[in-house]
């Protein structure tokens with residue numbers, strides 16, 4: 064009765080962490096949850112107010128193409144942030160966050176019976192989307208000695224789609240522009256499309272990371288952006304895809320069937336979010352303050368922090384997740400993100416600064 068792809072699927076990893084959290088809370092443990100990457104930061108008041116002001120008496124079905132104001136705001140942001148010239152009418156489509164669009168991309172492209180490639184450890188949605196689309200999955204190990212970048216030479220011949228995600232969840236590694244250039248050249252030479260999941264480009268601490276939007280030739284490149292982490296708007300569900308016109312028209316044809324356009328009041332709040340950088344600077348400062356508490360606390364244990372240049376994550380060798388759980392500290396075991404994650408744990412710096420201080424004190428006593 065049930066689709067075998069669904070029936071064979073393991074529980075979504077974060078569901079297991081949530082179960083562990085609930086169990087501990089029921090036992091009366093004061094939990095500090097570094098598990099799921101859902102920001103606890105407040106959404107800036109100017110964005111919340113824009114949402115409230117935009118709630119109409121009647122809210123019609125939103126159109127897949129989105130409000131022109133939102134497409135303009137997204138294109139303007141691409142120009143300011145990456146110097147990229149993206150046409151708001153033909154090269155941008157708003158998405159309901161980025162997860163649903165990431166999941167369904169393999170259905171929009173001609174991937175059935177062909178190969179979808181991504182590096183692991185990975186965000187689980189690339190694989191799930193590929194399997195539901197009837198594609199084969201091929202993973203490339205992301206290793207420390209290669210800067211957690213995949214080996215472009217190892218991409219198989221029948222590949223239709225390659226996913227990359229930098230700054231990377233879960234390792235926090237950043238890809239240099241030169242890597243994107245080589246990947247785009249391989250895509251042209253070997254006839255595949257590159258999808259770049261750029262959910263974390265705005266959570267950086269030293270140097271702002273590059274984007275595939277900066278490439279001179281973007282004819283085989285699809286970029287996914289989202290307000291979830293940049294503007295702490297996970298619950299709003301708002302992002303966009305920037306892609307060549309042929310792919311954007313395909314998305315505009317596909318998406319009304321699925322019905323995943325963001326509500327117009329969310330789109331209007333998103334216009335305000337994309338047009339403001341002050342709140343993003345403040346968000347980075349908040350994560351930086353948490354890093355300043357957690358990095359020394361982790362290093363004082365003799366554990367090693369690897370990559371972790373950007374994103375809200377610290378990728379750490381050494382801690383035992385079960386031992387931390389007993390003390391009320393929830394982290395994600397690295398193998399949750401794929402076999403190459405074994406031996407690492409991921410701290411998502413989503414607890415408040417005070418909770419981070421409490422966790423640091425607990426670590427000091429371990």
Ligand SMILES: Cc1ncc(COP(=O)(O)O)c(C=O)c1O
Pocket residue numbers: 100159160161162163165186228232260262288289290291297301302
């Ligand atoms: C790597 C990566 N991509 C995409 C997303 C999707 O985020 P959203 O659907 O909220 O835009 C996440 C969320 O955690 C993520 O970690």
